[in-house]
Amino acid sequence: MKTLLQVALLLLCFQFRSTGQLANFNGTAEALQTSMYNTFGVPNQNYWWCAHGVDALLDGYTRTRSETYKTRMKSLLLGIRSFNGNTYINHFYDDMEWLGIAALRAYHETGDADYYNVATTLWNDIKGGYTNGAIDWNKGCAGCKNACANAPAVILAARIYRFTNAAADLQYATNIFAFMKANLVDPVTGAVWDAINLNTGVTNKDWIFSYNVGTFIAAGWELYKVTGDVNYLNDAVKTANYAMNSRRTNGMFFADETGGGDGGLFKGIFIRYLSELAREGNIPAATRAGYKEAIRFNAQTLKTNGINPSTNLVGANWSQQPSGSTDYATQLSGVMVIEAAATLDQSYFYKDVNYGGSYWGLTAGSYNTAALTAKGISNNDITAFAIPEGYQVTLFKNDNFQGGSLVVSGNSAWIGTAWNDSVSSLIVNYTAGATFYKDCNYTGAVISLPAGDYTLTQLQARGILNDDVSSVKVSSGYQVVLYENDNFSGTTVTTRTDLSCLVSQTFNDKTTSVRITATGAAPAALTTAQTAPAGKHTFQGLSLYPNPAGNTLYLKTPDNLTGATVTVFDITGRARITGRLTANNISVSGLPAGVYWMTVVKDGKKITLSFVK
Template identity: 35%
Template structure:
């Protein structure tokens, strides 16, 4: 899935977050924006469907009028946005896409859910697990377990002492992108089934990643280790930060071990101080294509982290304001008013056509913020 060249880390230059006004009236930046977070989420998600949905039952990679074909892994995230929209509104117009997507993606992917990329299968399994939780339809769980059993052979100790490989034909490449989502999947399967094997896998994968691809001093999550040379690529990308953060939160939920929340806080703090465009204090542009999805994935798991009681109060305000600032900047600078299409940068309007990855990422930001504000307010 990682088809782009890795980006170097942006040098840290911390800017103090401006204080935000009290959130009122559907989580609006009062006197600054004339649209609510809810409206931002609604418009961005609606445009994702309008511009990218293919009537054959999947999401196109390019917006309407472009010819960029089909990509398997972004389809999972686009459907996650549709699920977010459904959970936000309980509107059946969103759930009407569930079955169509489930069948359409399989057909377009060669009449199978399996793939050479382990991480791609993990993302789709996570989405299908959400569909199962909502609908309770067994076909979704059956597909999750089919994928899970195809993912498990990725684990091998021949290279790097363990960890899940990135690709079926590259068992020596152990990547954060194939281990983070897998451990989240295992933890969530445990929550649903209470079968110990899933918890054991979640912890095993997490512990290996923490030992091999995590800087405990800073909170950086490294991209991969080459098991043939034992060389670690120390690039830190937002989506890898997000999935390791997400696993820490899942394991904290299960075990209540504060060590997981300590890890999560380090990961979150590193991301919002190092993986940013310092001039606007928003998550940085990590390129188009695959990279355009990375920020949204981080936001999804960052929001889950912020909803836990274990976040230290000394950090909570900074984290919450960072989330709101990203949404404010993305809405005011990252899209043309009235068009609601987003580029890979949340500080620049798109030029011409846009991609499923960048639109999904923006939608995850706004949907995630609405979910956070509503849930936080009700707790």
């Protein structure tokens, strides 16, 4: 029998054990972040580079929750104001937008009101550059409508709207997006042109930069999140597919962008926003998987070929080590792609329906209530989830993996009545293939692979070195064959069970190629959350009618709902109706057509049901 101390230590190990991309890129991300700080410290110039510096440090903070990153973020924020004349207001609208985006995200992650104040101060000034449906590039060029000043403005306006609920902020976002789509986006391919000068009527279609492509993707995605209009999501996917199909050379995005300086930042910005789209639950799984694999390939190429091993500095060409010095912008770009790759196989959990509201990514591991809280997830606050292929999650009603449980995989825009806001602990497992460890007893560097055939080149692309596997975990329903030579030749070891140390098979550090096949014996996880029978914490037999609803929606239940608190959410997770019931019905005449969720709470009982208007 384990002592309480042993149990606590075991839980701690579970909480911080990870597999897959985080394990592959976590060390590299930390090394690049450390090198960036040691080399550049808190810069005293280049406003827009430093704005992205705040964003990159925030990537490190969300990955580690380390106070070190919070301290560095705040120092950089204050440093920007100091070298900018003791103000955050700038001549260039795009520069202010970058900092506004980073500051608002920092406020969301840390709760520090200083960041929110910076974001709103900047947004109020940025709106002064709005004319003819779009934002000017700077305060000295009226009519210069550059993509770099408008797609970020949409991102910032849409995110500000989530906090202010001010219709004017959303109107700015939709107007600017419409201007861009009409004037700066190729209607056939989805490519994003650099600028249009309204004074001359000339559109610069020759310059198609990665960061403009990335921010337009994000602009469409953000508007979809706040409006529920799928056309915005389709626009984002169209532009992302342009990059996937037309701007990759030997797998590398925008391989022609190899300069430093301002251009050194471009690809990192693109990757940041493509990675956000890659976790959107409402696009096809195959599309998401394609985006993730492309990002992983670029990150792995940089990790393998593009980092100076003695300095951990990167070059503008991610396929080769820098030959000379590296500037801050170029290092930031490298940090961004590695940080993005570290999140690719995380399972995401959402506060609101339809993947709305706050969201949090978790790697494989076990998380009790304290561990979830440390990651920013409050107790009983999960409403939707998006779990990548090859993973499954076990949800628990109570802390420390106790109480009712439910195994889920795939995506669910709503977790279901019985589980909505009812998760207190959970376990994320990799289930679709095998996990390979550098050292015996499942320790050291770790990489998870789905079913497939892997030559040495393919293993190295995934982060597994030649002759460097010492232990293996095999998911239920899979078989692994380890080969001593490349291309599936030489001596083999075949297993359907875990092997804690390949010394026992005289095969330690001998793996050069691998085959992983499904045997068909694995139990299937549920692809969506299921509704459990009603109990003492929910309402017996409550239903809504008519559904679709007219002007009045009726609640049918044996319970007396008078005095119950009722909230109606739209598809974005925004509360549209809030109040108390005076009878078992509610007026929905003011709602536009759409899909809605209603939450009813009374006397400790709670239920959420969906309806169509």
